[in-house]
Amino acid sequence: MTTLTRERADTRAVPAGGGARPQLTDRRTLRPPSARALLGLAIMGSFVAGGIWSLIELRVNIASLIVGYENAVNFFTNRVGALQLPPLGELAQMTVMTLAIVICATALGMVLSLILGLLAATNTCRHAPVRAVARVIVIVMRAVPELIMAIIFIRVFGFGAAAVAGILALGLNSIGMLGKFYTEAIEDHDDGPRQALETGGSVRLQQIFGATLPGIMPAVVAHGLHRFDINLRASVILGYVGLPGLGMELSSALGVGNYSLGIGLALVILGICIAAELLSGFLRMKLLGRSEPSRFGFFWLVGKMRRRYDANRLEAPSGARPAAWGERTTPPWNGERTSRFTYIGLFGLVILASVWLADIDWIAFFHGLLSIPAVAGQFIPPSDGGIAERLWTTLLETIQMGLAATFLGALLALPVGVLAARNVAPNRAVVQFFRTLIVVTRGVPELILAIILIVIMGMGAVAGVLALAVGAMGLLSKLVADSIEETDIRVQQAIATGGAARTQVFFASTVRQAAPAIVAHLFYQLDVNIRAATLLGIVGAGGVGYYLLNANRVLQFEVVTYICLMIVGVILLLEFITSVMRRLLR
Template sequence: MSTTVIGISDRVEAAPTLRWPSVPKLGVAAVFTVWLIASLWSVVSLRLNLATFVDSVGNAVDFVSRIFPLDFPPLGELARMTGQTLAIVTCATALSVALSVPVSLAAARNTNRHGWLRLGMRAVIVVTRALPEIVLAIVFLRLFGLGPAAGILALGIHSVGMVGKMYADAIEDTAAGPRDALRAAGATWSQQLTGGVLPQAMPAFIATALHRFDINLRASVLLGYVGVGGIGMELSLAMKTLNYRRGIALALLIVGLCVVIEMISGAVRAAMLGNPAPKRASRWSRLRRRVADASGGWVDGGAVASNADARYPISPPWSAGRVLRFGYFGVTAAILVVSVLGADIDVSRMAEGVATMWSTLRLFVPPSTGGIGGELVAQLLVTVQIALAATFLGLLLAVPIGVLAARNVAPSQGVARFFRIVIVVVRGIPDLIFAIIFIVITGLGAPAGALALAVGAVGLLGKLIADSLEESDVRVQQAVAAAGATRGQVFVAATVRQCAPALAAHVFYQLDVNIRAATLLGVVGAGGIGFYLTNAARVLQFDVVTMIVLMVFAVVLAVEGLAIWIRRALS
């Protein structure tokens, strides 16, 4: 009898209980419901429907007939503008790295114990990320005139927002052991950084710099529309004069250049970084030997050979790998020198601009609506509508592509590789190129901007979805499959369920990106507040420029804060 009672008790205790969702998760569900309703409203409001596409078929056919044969510039001119673009991007990326290293060291918790300074540096990172590069270019063009200097400074300072954040995160992720060992051996703060922190973070530093180079290459095209040199300026001149043969030829050149640079940077990352795990182990081993020598040959209570023992040299040997890495850095330094010379920066003009800096900056304050405050608010709403519609439509396009690009979900490895290539190709095409094509087909306005960003979202959102699916725990999927679930059931119940928090965060990250991009695409007539931004700059209403930047900045911060809250609520 007692045994039976115990069995019943066990069954009662094991019975599942009804649990209501937590308050944060209910809040996330409410936020996504509002986002979905707002996105559908934006799609309807911008008239992104089948009728719009049908009406644009004639324009598309006419556009195709007007771009052939393509008119590529002469080879010498092509080499000149390509070299100038690459020089601007290289110098800008190097400038961002030089600025980001001290900023990230001051922003990381393990290298700076002063809370007020960390907060200040984090604020610098947020502000530089939120300031559009085109606004910085407008400021620097006013200071230093037309030319590459404005583009280098604009891209370099704006890049601190991403590079500084990634560097700070990489520094905080470093192991404390090497630095603690150096501190115990009496090393100074700078020696601790150079010997125990920076070597660990170096792989992430290199990968981030190369990734930022790709992004800056795409952004440099847009800056050509405000007077920065290179291919972007030639493209803007061709499109403004309706020379579509030359314009599309230059657009294809930009696409090819972006894809090639992305492939080269990927190969360079793999060659320079290799397998990071063995490198970290070898650095730690060399560090222990250095500390052992400084402390008389004793580490962790055990004796190790001193510097006198030739088997434990203080400096690592010049192996083939070390020589190759040294060669890579030498080539990088040479490329940087050539880029600085090729950018042809007018130093005297820059000196004049620095002398008049404060008088120029005073033109931007205090901010003013210029008597069109109502119109600015309306156009800001249009910009948000463009971003909402583009994120929603982009999600519809990116989900199937991202799913088929995930190696653990795709029907075969060949299918996964094909869709990975599709994602790489789409990522290699700047949003500006998509915007130009849709403007010609659908006409000026917000629909062109929304469609351009929707297609462009396949590159970023598709990659994020594929990566999240591949990072899911395979053991959970195998357990569900072992219980007799079909392939579709395994995908929904195991794979998607694990990735749901990350996928939710990706949607709002894409919305954040699209709000910034929608502002910039207004420069070429793709609707929204970006048109008023460039217009104000052209008529020298710099106080209006400041007001528009502050309005966009407020919206971006709100979306970014919402995305952070969603990630925490779902974690």
């Protein structure tokens, strides 16, 4: 029965003597792929082709890696020598300054993003024009790199108030990510409690503070902690344009060829980033209720005190009377409420201490606000500075770097992410090893890795691609592992019960469930890498960032504006493609 359709024979129609051809029923033809599927496949095919083409054009190959390895051995043997560090007091002061600026910037971004999220969400804002404006602000803040914001703000407030410029640059850039996440969290949250308050006559602010914000607060803080990790790594980049702290000291050391001090500072920054990644990851899981119980630490002590307090309250005789109708009631000060306010108080103290330690020059800040019109005139109108062809060529190189790094990072991230997933890995030891590898890889700022690779392999796009590929592997591996762990295990168990092997269960169930999320993460990483490729150009890792920094140094601010518009245009185009892909995956 060799036909192009799948057929099932109905043998009940065969005569007893045989010889008659069985009657065929239930003819089911294979459905042709839909237009949505074809468009999705075309976009994915274009991404793969673009990644391979970019690797070839940028000459990222085995030969360059071999040469880079040989240069690395020579570099660390002959040029680095014994590592150096600043005096302990100076190192502590720079570290505190960096952390204070990052904490202030993250807190500012969280507050502004929460306001914009409430204005952009359909269930908390009734006016469509207001929602549209709020969403446009979020998109624009995501499109403008923090480096460009820092250049503009340093010009406005001066180098004497560089801390203010860094806080504003990192804080406003955080809106692009946090505003989007907070809007989605508000719209996905159960709107029943807010509607109940609305039915009872509460005004809009009472509904928001009484129902919406308490319900999404764990997600608000969790996303804010994730953004803190990103801002900490970005602060290293802003050190190249004058942001005080470890980043500026690192740029100064490498600028004069003091690699012993530069590599030492890079290792300090790496340790801080890894520690921040571990701490913020634990806090995020704690807030979202996904952490495993711990036997040590502050949170274990608070949890133990809370459980003991609650147990004593349950054992004590209660003589409380039921509340009368219309009588105001307040929640009891049980262990849960006490620990919640303890955490809130600690967060508040950390933010206040950061504002004080950041040494903000408020006089320069308000004076800079008055000079904004005059400074804005220096950036308008945009001009190509007579090098338009060179700028567009390097912009294409920036896009190629993002494509090549994302493609290469995905090839590395897929096996690592699969083996880091608890429901797929063969045993717990494998999971722990690859989870540790992900944390260490994510803790390495791309700029530091790019600087080291540039010194080893020379200036050019190869160093930038490899640095971005390592960073992409760290983030994508975690996202892939989380997506696989979030699949419905009941489907996998059903297939396994039918006799399927472990590999068959993985490809037939796990991969099919996680594929849409993985593809979405892939395009998100492409967006991140193209932005990062722009920034890596400031240290000579290829791309248009090199000309951006040079234009700023020679005070050609109209060229800075021109390059900024080029970058924003590319990012907005990529944002459109990513949104189309997300709709296709729904």
